[in-house]
Amino acid sequence: MTPTPPTAAYLPTQEADSARLLGYLSTMVRIREFETEIERLRGLGVVVGSVHLCSGQEAIYTGAVAALDLSRDLVFPTYRGHGWALACGAPMVGMFAELMGRQDGVNGGRGGSAYLSVPEVGMMGENSIVGAGAPIAAGAALAARYDGSNRVTVAAFGDGAVNQGSVHEAFNFAAVMSLPVVFVVENNHWSELTPITATTTSDRLFKRASAYGMPGVRVDGNDTDAVRGAMAHAVAHARAGKGPTVVEAMTDRIVGHYIGDAQQYRQAGELERIQAAEPIARLTAALMQRGVEKRHIESTVERATTEVRAASEQAQKAPLADPATVLEHLYA
Numbered sequence: 001m002t003p004t005p006p007t008a009a010y011l012p013t014q015e016a017d018s019a020r021l022l023g024y025l026s027t028m029v030r031i032r033e034f035e036t037e038i039e040r041l042r043g044l045g046v047v048v049g050s051v052h053l054c055s056g057q058e059a060i061y062t063g064a065v066a067a068l069d070l071s072r073d074l075v076f077p078t079y080r081g082h083g084w085a086l087a088c089g090a091p092m093v094g095m096f097a098e099l100m101g102r103q104d105g106v107n108g109g110r111g112g113s114a115y116l117s118v119p120e121v122g123m124m125g126e127n128s129i130v131g132a133g134a135p136i137a138a139g140a141a142l143a144a145r146y147d148g149s150n151r152v153t154v155a156a157f158g159d160g161a162v163n164q165g166s167v168h169e170a171f172n173f174a175a176v177m178s179l180p181v182v183f184v185v186e187n188n189h190w191s192e193l194t195p196i197t198a199t200t201t202s203d204r205l206f207k208r209a210s211a212y213g214m215p216g217v218r219v220d221g222n223d224t225d226a227v228r229g230a231m232a233h234a235v236a237h238a239r240a241g242k243g244p245t246v247v248e249a250m251t252d253r254i255v256g257h258y259i260g261d262a263q264q265y266r267q268a269g270e271l272e273r274i275q276a277a278e279p280i281a282r283l284t285a286a287l288m289q290r291g292v293e294k295r296h297i298e299s300t301v302e303r304a305t306t307e308v309r310a311a312s313e314q315a316q317k318a319p320l321a322d323p324a325t326v327l328e329h330l331y332a
Contacts, residue, residue: 018292021283022300024066024224028058028280029304031083034092035255037312038082038099038113042259046316047099049112050128054083056254059279060186061087063227064154064249067235070122072149074140076133077156078186079114081126084156090118092307096315108329109321131157131164134183138170141179141244152238156184160191162205171246175212180238182231183209185248186221192257193265206248214244221249222279254278 035055041047054061061083068075070088077084085095090106098105099113106118117125124140127133137155144151161167162185174181185205189196196203209216215237219230227249234245252274256263263271275281287297 014290018287018290021224021287021290022292022296024059024062025280025283025287025297026300026304027062027087028224028283029301030092030308031058031061031086032280033305033308034086034095035082037096037308039255039259041100041312047113048101049099049114050079051099051113051259052080052257053255053259054080054253056274056278057186057188057221057251058083059224059283060156060184060221060227060249060251063224064156064184064231064247066224066228067231068122068152068154072122072151073153073235074122074124074137074151075154075156076124076137076140077126078130078133078158078161079126079128080158080186081116081123081156082113085116085118085121085123088118088123089121090123092311093314094118096312097318100315100318101321102315102318103321104315104318105321108325110326110329129166131161131167133157134161134167134170135173137181137183138174138179141174141181141238142177144180150180150239152180152182152235154182154184156186158191159185159187159189159196159203159205160194160199161185162208163191163199171209171212171214171244174244175214178241178243180241181244182234182238183244183246184231185246186251187248188251188253190253190257190265193261195265204248206246209246214246216246216248218248218250221251222277222282224279224283252278 032055035053038047042051065087075084094106098107098116101109103109107116114128115126134155137153141153191199206216206218217230220226230247234247237245254275
């Protein structure tokens with residue numbers, strides 16, 4: 001059996017840093033393999049309903065969550081939210097079961113992919129209305145001013161959502177009220193099937209923050225440490241009472257907008273180019289350059305992959321949610 005790398009607490013600085021990066025690798029592989037398995041199960045009809053995968057964007061969730069205090073901070077993601085939930089620590093079996101409509105799901109099989117929430121780990125729920133999570137996160141940030149939690153909230157949405165009126169209203173409200181919220185733009189260059197360059201005169205979306213009097217920054221969204229660094233600064237800024245920040249994380253999804261998307265809108269060779277720069281491959285190469293032994297990298301990937309497969313098998317054994325309880329646990 002391949003030995004597990006020693007824990008970071010007992011390692012010299014360089015080795016501790018490598019252990020931290022191996023932890024990032026584990027999180028990203030868990031997310032990637034989860035999405036791959038969901039795509040397979042959706043094709044078999046085991047997973048039901050609308051599903052939007054986040055493959056290729058794993059470094060954003062991993063790096064951002066590393067900068068949060070999930071004992072109090074909250075995340076409000078878009079409908080492409082599986083990665084956020086898993087990075088926050090959502091139970092793998094419960095996640096699979098939810099997307100399968102099983103009673104053991106994190107929402108009892110009621111939310112599915114598009115509406116799942118795991119509030120016990122700080123993931124407050126996806127939203128299928130584009131950009132709608134931004135004002136909700138601003139509201140939660142306003143509540144933090146009065147409940148003594150010193151909480152920071154994160155609103156995450158895609159590049160296309162930045163053109164939504166609700167997002168601009170959230171920017172303005174958060175800035176005027178100096179709310180502790182960080183707006184994360186997952187810029188994967190595509191607003192569903194339309195390139196962002198076709199919908200705005202400037203694709204440097206972080207610059208819109210200045211119009212509201214708040215800082216904005218663009219980071220390499222395929223670099224976990226770059227994301228973590230930018231988020232740590234924004235979170236500290238917010239927690240100190242200095243207000244919101246826009247963090248634009250540049251990335252690429254290596255899958256379609258939805259399962260079944262033929263992706264005919266892509267340029268020839270585009271997928272090959274972005275797959276060569278995707279975050280798992282980049283972090284693996286970086287670890288090898290740092291001298292991390294190949295066996296440690298491979299064992300990290302193997303453990304994460306095995307966990308996903310086992311969770312999928314366990315979830316498939318759970319009973320389907322009882323239709324007789326469909327109206328329970330619903331609030332308006």
